[in-house]
C-alpha cells in the first residue's frame with residue numbers, strides 16, 4: 059500500500075465513507091453487460107446450487123436456475139444446462155465474424171464485431187465460473203464422458219476462454235465488481251475486507267456512527283460463490299427433502315421440495331444480482347479515462363481470436379499450459395501490468411499522485427520558457443531546437459540532472475533535467491520540440507513531468523510474445539491456415555486423457571441416490 | 572493452529588491457548604461471536620471422503636492413492652495400527668494419554684524396523700511442547716513406513732484440479748503439516764531414534780478434479796518447517812509472557828455470575844490486558860478476530876487496514892494521527908519525523924493532483940463534512 063493510498067484509507071476511515079482514488083474510470087463498461095451470480099454447494103468443486111444472470115436493472119427480470127440437489131448429476135445439470143443454454147445464446151452474436159481490409163499491406167482479415175462483457179460480484183465468483191465450472195464442463199461430450207447438450211459444451215469453452223483471459227491485467231471482458239470498485243474507491247478497511255461487495259458498497263454509501271456494527275451486519279451476506287455456513291445449515295434439510303423425493307420417485311414431492319429450495323436460494327441470488335448491478339451503475343458515473351478505449355480494443359482483438367477458433371467448432375483447451383506457454387503467458391501478463399500502470403499514470407492525475415509522492419515527478423509552476431534555444435544534440439552535426447523551461451517546484455522530486463521525464467499532458471514531449479536545486483529545475487525539451495513550442499505553456503502555469511516512459515519496456519503484444527489466447531485475429535480468409543499454436547488436443551488425444559470425476563461414467567461423484 | 576503459525580507474535584492468542592480455552596467460546600462470551608462452523612455439506616463431504624479412503628475400503632483406496640510415492644502391501648497384508656482402538660477411557664485426559672503412549676509405541680516399532688511394525692498409523696496423537704505449553708496434536712494424518720523411511724500423510728477434501736489446488740489451501744495444509752512434522756521429529760528424538768527417518772515432506776491425498784477419486788501429491792516442507800522453527804524460536808515462551816502480566820489475572824470471572832453482561836465486561840478487561848497483534852488476516856485464522864478487530868477499530872490502529880500500513884506507519888499509533896501528520900504544515904521532530912515527512916509529501920502530491928483534476932467531488936474532505 060502506497061502512502062497516498064494509506065492517506066486515502068485514513069480519510070475514508072475518518073469520514074466513514076469511501077473516497078475516490080482515481081479521477082477517471084479505468085474499466086470499460088458495456089451498455090448492458092451480462093451480470094452473472096452464483097452459489098456453489100460447499101465441499102464440492104463445481105456444483106452450483108443456484109445461478110442468476112441477466113442484463114437488466116432488476117433481479118426480478120433476471121433468469122435463474124436452481125438445483126434441488128447439486129450432488130445429483132441430473133439435478134445439477136438441469137440447472138447448469140439452463141444457464142449454459144442462455145449463456146451460449148447470449149454470446150453467439152459476438153462470435154459473428156466480419157471481413158474487413160487489413161490495416162497494413164492489403165488483403166483481408168476477419169474480426170469479431172464486438173466483445174462481450176460479463177460482470178460478476180467478486181473475484182471468487184469469477185474464478186469459480188471460469189476456472190472451476192468452465193473446466194468441469196469443457197471436456198464433456200468427449201471420449202468417455204457423459205453426454206450433455208451442445209450449448210453446455212459451448213459454455214464450457216467460453217468460460218474456459220474467459221478464465222484464461224481474465225488473468226490479463228487491464229482486461230474488461232470478465233469483470234469482478236469488487237475489484238473494479240476497489241480500483242476506484244478507497245475504503246477505510248483492509249484489502250481483504252474489500253473483497254466483500256456488500257461491505258464495499260456500504261462504505262460507498264457512507265457508514266453510520268457505529269460503522270463496525272453496520273459492516274458486521276452486511277459482511278455475512280457474501281454474494282457467492284461460497285454460501286454462508288449458517289444459511290447452508292438452513293438449506294440442508296430442504297436439499298435432503300429433495301433428495302428423498304428423488305429417491306422415492308415421487309414427482310409431486312420432488313416439485314414441492316424444489317420449490318422450497320428455490321424459495322430459499324432465489325432471494326440470495328437476487329441480492330447478489332442487485333448489488334452487482336449497483337456496482338456497475340456507480341462506476342458508470344465516473345468518466346472513462348482515454349486509455350480505456352485502447353485497452354478495450356485489445357480485448358476485442360483477443361475475443362476475435364476466440365471467435366475465429368469458434369467458427370471452426372467448439373474450441374478445445376488443454377488441461378494445463380505446457381511450461382513454455384505458461385512462461386510466455388506470465389511474461390505477457392507482467393508486461394501488460396506495467397503497460398497498464400504507465401497508461402493510467404498518464405491518464406489520471408490521482409494515479410500519477412502515487413509517483414509524485416515518491417518523487418518520480420517534477421511538479422511545479424513555469425517560471426520561464428525559452429522557445430528559441432537551439433543546440434547540437436549528441437550525434438547530430440546541425441543545431442536543432444531545444445526549448446528550455448524553468449520550473450519552480452511545488453513538490454519534492456528525486457529526479458536528478460541528466461534524467462529524462464515526459465510531459466504528462468502530452469507524452470510525446472520528453473525533456474532532460476539540465477540542472478536543479480531545491481527550488482527550481484531546468485528542463486531541456488529533446489523530443490517533440492515543435493509540439494512543445496505550440497503548446498500553451500506560459501509562466502505561471504502549472505506543469506507536471508514524470509520520469510516514466512510509455513514506450514519503454516517490453517511490448518506485451520509483440521508478435522512472438524503473444525500466447526494463443528491473445529493472438530491478434532489476423533488469419534487469412536483463404537489460403538493455408540497458420541500452424542496452430544493452440545494447446546488444443548485432437549479428439550483422439552483428448553479421449554486418451556483420463557478425465558475423472560463427475561464427468562466420467564464410472565465415477566458417480568457425489569451422487570447421493 | 573492456524574492462528575499460531577500465521578500470527579505467532581500475538582501474545583493474546585498464545586495465552587488463551589496456553590490457558591486451554593477455546594477461542595470461539597471466549598469470543599462468544601466477550602460478545603463477539605464468530606460466524607463459525609463449517610457448512611454441513613462440506614463436513615459431510617470431507618468425512619465421507621476420509622471414510623472411503625480408510626474404513627469403507629479397508630484402507631485399500633488409500634494404499635492405491637499413495638502408490639506413486641509409497642509402496643505398501645494391499646490389505647489384508649497391510650498392517651494398520653489404529654490408535655483410536657485404545658477404546659474410550661473414563662476421562663478425556665487419560666484417553667489422550669493412552670493414545671499418546673500407543674502412538675509412541677507404534678512409532679518405536681516402526682523405527683526399530685521389526686517385522687511386526689505397522690505400515691500405517693491411523694489417528695496418531697503427538698505431544699509437542701510449543702513455546703512453553705504442551706499441546707496434543709491429532710493429525711488425521713498417518714505415518715507410513717517405506718523401507719526405513721517415515722512419511723507424513725494428510726487427507727483433505729478440497730479438489731486438486733488438473734494437478735493444481737487452491738494455493739491458499741495448499742499453503743494452509745503445509746503450515747499445519749509443518750507443525751505435525753515438528754512434533755513427529757520431536758517424538759522420534761524423545762524415543763531415541765534418528766528424526767531424519769521422517770521425510771521432509773507431506774503427502775497430500777485429496778479428490779482429483781470434480782469427483783471422489785483420490786490423488787496424491789508430495790508437498791515439500793523443508794522451507795515451511797524452517798520458517799516455523801525460526802518463528803517459534805524468536806517468540807518469547809509462554810512463561811515469559813505470563814511474567815509481564817498482573818499475577819492475579821484470571822480468565823475465571825465467575826461462571827456463576829448471573830449478570831452475563833457484567834461477566835462479559837470483566838472478561839473484556841482481562842483479555843484487553845494481554846497484548847494482541849491484530850492484522851486483517853486474523854479474520855481467516857483466529858476465532859477471536861471479531862473481538863480484536865473491534866478493539867483495533869476503537870484504537871484506530873493502523874494495522875487493522877493491513878500489515879504494510881502498520882509497517883510503513885511505524886511509530887504512528889493511529890490512522891487519525893497519520894492523517895494529522897499528513898495534513899500538518901510543518902515538519903515535526905521526534906520519533907515520527909521521517910514517517911511524517913513522507914506522509915506530508917504524499918499528501919501534498921495528492922492535493923495537487925486533486926486540484927489539477929478539477930473534479931470537485933474528489934477534493935479532500937475533512938470530518939466536518941461528514942459522510943456524503
Ligand code: SF4
Pocket residue numbers: 574578581582583584847848849850853854857858859860861863
Ligand atoms: S484475532 Fe486477536 S487473538 Fe487472534 S491472532 Fe489476531 S490479534 Fe491475536
